Amino acid sequence: MFFRIATAIALMGACALASHLIQTKALLSQADDNLSAEETERFILGKSFFRIPWVEAPSATTARDGLGPLFSANTCISCHPHNGAGSVYTADGRISRSLVTRFSLKGRSDPKRGFVPDPVYGAQLSINAVRGIPFEGKPTLVYETVMSSYPDGTRIELRRPLPGVKELNYGALHPDTTISNRLAPALVGMGLLNRIGDGEILSREDPDDRNRDGISGRANRVYDPITGTTFIGRFTWKASAPSVHHQVASAFHNDMGLTTSLYPMKNCTSVQKECLDAPHGRDALDVPDERLDAVSFYVSRLRIPEPAIGNAKGKKLFAQIGCATCHTPVMAMPDGKTIAPYSDLLLHDMGEALSDGRREFDADEHEWRTQPLWGIGKRTTILNQRNYLHDGRARTIEEAILWHGGEASAARESFKSLSRFDRRAVLQFLEGL
Numbered sequence: 488m489f490f491r492i493a494t495a496i497a498l499m500g501a502c503a504l505a506s507h508l509i510q511t512k513a514l515l516s517q518a519d520d521n522l523s524a525e526e527t528e529r530f531i532l533g534k535s536f537f538r539i540p541w542v543e544a545p546s547a548t549t550a551r552d553g554l555g556p557l558f559s560a561n562t563c564i565s566c567h568p569h570n571g572a573g574s575v576y577t578a579d580g581r582i583s584r585s586l587v588t589r590f591s592l593k594g595r596s597d598p599k600r601g602f603v604p605d606p607v608y609g610a611q612l613s614i615n616a617v618r619g620i621p622f623e624g625k626p627t628l629v630y631e632t633v634m635s636s637y638p639d640g641t642r643i644e645l646r647r648p649l650p651g652v653k654e655l656n657y658g659a660l661h662p663d664t665t666i667s668n669r670l671a672p673a674l675v676g677m678g679l680l681n682r683i684g685d686g687e688i689l690s691r692e693d694p695d696d697r698n699r700d701g702i703s704g705r706a707n708r709v710y711d712p713i714t715g716t717t718f719i720g721r722f723t724w725k726a727s728a729p730s731v732h733h734q735v736a737s738a739f740h741n742d743m744g745l746t747t748s749l750y751p752m753k754n755c756t757s758v759q760k761e762c763l764d765a766p767h768g769r770d771a772l773d774v775p776d777e778r779l780d781a782v783s784f785y786v787s788r789l790r791i792p793e794p795a796i797g798n799a800k801g802k803k804l805f806a807q808i809g810c811a812t813c814h815t816p817v818m819a820m821p822d823g824k825t826i827a828p829y830s831d832l833l834l835h836d837m838g839e840a841l842s843d844g845r846r847e848f849d850a851d852e853h854e855w856r857t858q859p860l861w862g863i864g865k866r867t868t869i870l871n872q873r874n875y876l877h878d879g880r881a882r883t884i885e886e887a888i889l890w891h892g893g894e895a896s897a898a899r900e901s902f903k904s905l906s907r908f909d910r911r912a913v914l915q916f917l918e919g920l
Contacts, residue, residue: 533785553768801916838892
């Protein structure tokens with residue numbers, strides 16, 4: 488009898504633990520409060536298109552055909568697991584699909600695209616293709632070790648990525664093509680960032696560093712293909728997308744080869760004849776506006792998880808050493824409410840060590856948008872997502888801080904000068920966000 492009772496209790500505990508695990512892993516997939524019945528239906532529709540695989544054309548599958556012909560992933564969630572960030576490697580040690588390889592011609596710019604793509608391979612390496620069409624190639628990645636030392640003698644081993652490509656099926660890259668890796672970012676909070684007024688972002692610009700604090704953030708001005716006008720960029724690692732709608736359409740185009748009203752042409756270059764001649768999907772556009780709007784709505788209405796009770800001392804030190812100058816704790820919304828993204832959404836020079844040789848509109852090769860920090864601790868502790876910075880080189884938040892240069896050099900050195908106990912307090916504060 489005792490054995491049966493103990494077994495039953497153990498099974499109940501295991502079920503409770505499994506249920507808790509499911510609930511916590513779903514933490515970044517919850518909808519905002521107060522959605523109407525119609526909005527809830529729209530959220531669920533967008534979620535389905537976000538999660539269910541797309542297939543190649545022609546197909547009996549309705550609404551989800553038209554994948555590729557060249558693509559990297561067939562679902563959105565494969566690059567954004569649980570709506571969190573991507574990873575550099577898969578569980579079996581292969582380079583993950585959520586780490587994409589971008590191409591651009593060094594030193595060249597285009598006012599409508601923000602950069603000039605490789606003439607043969609375009610803007611991004613497609614690692615997969617539909618049947619009968621050669622994929623573009625495969626990424627390679629090696630690291631060189633860089634040591635960083637603290638004044639107290641502590642040494643940290645950093646790693647600098649050296650990205651490359653192999654198995655190129657359409658010939659060589661252009662000799663001026665630069666290769667830059669991009670890690671898929673976490674999606675939570677994008678809807679709130681989308682609703683911040685331009686004036687709130689622009690009020691923090693200081694391109695000439697008039698206040699002499701060493702920080703000269705500036706907004707990225709980007710082209711909108713729908714209106715033919717310029718908007719303030721706020722999404723992607725270099726703030727090159729002006730809205731959630733644009734960013735979702737860009738991901739459909741570059742990652743999955745799906746056409747939208749923003750990107751109505753196939754993701755093929757002029758020399759990729761097999762790609763250009765491949766069958767189209769059932770609809771004129773693979774992702775008509777109704778479906779694109781639904782996915783954009785889903786991404787925009789993901790709830791930001793409540794931060795843990797933070798380390799008060801760490802929060803104070805975070806501000807004192809200068810991190811909060813760019814990682815702005817509070818931003819105002821048009822309705823007067825405030826949010827806490829820990830970002831000013833501006834471009835900042837992060838130094839030579841983080842330069843990737845790539846321009847995107849006004850962002851030069853050294854400049855990066857301040858990454859929002861809300862939810863960063865949940866990604867680490869709940870989802871075990873432990874790659875940071877634009878190319879995932881940092882394996883810990885501490886490593887990410889140590890890579891900061893340029894305008895962030897003073898804050899980095901102030902962090903390094905803290906006692907080991909105080910450094911831990913700052914990291915604990917960030918882990919609670």
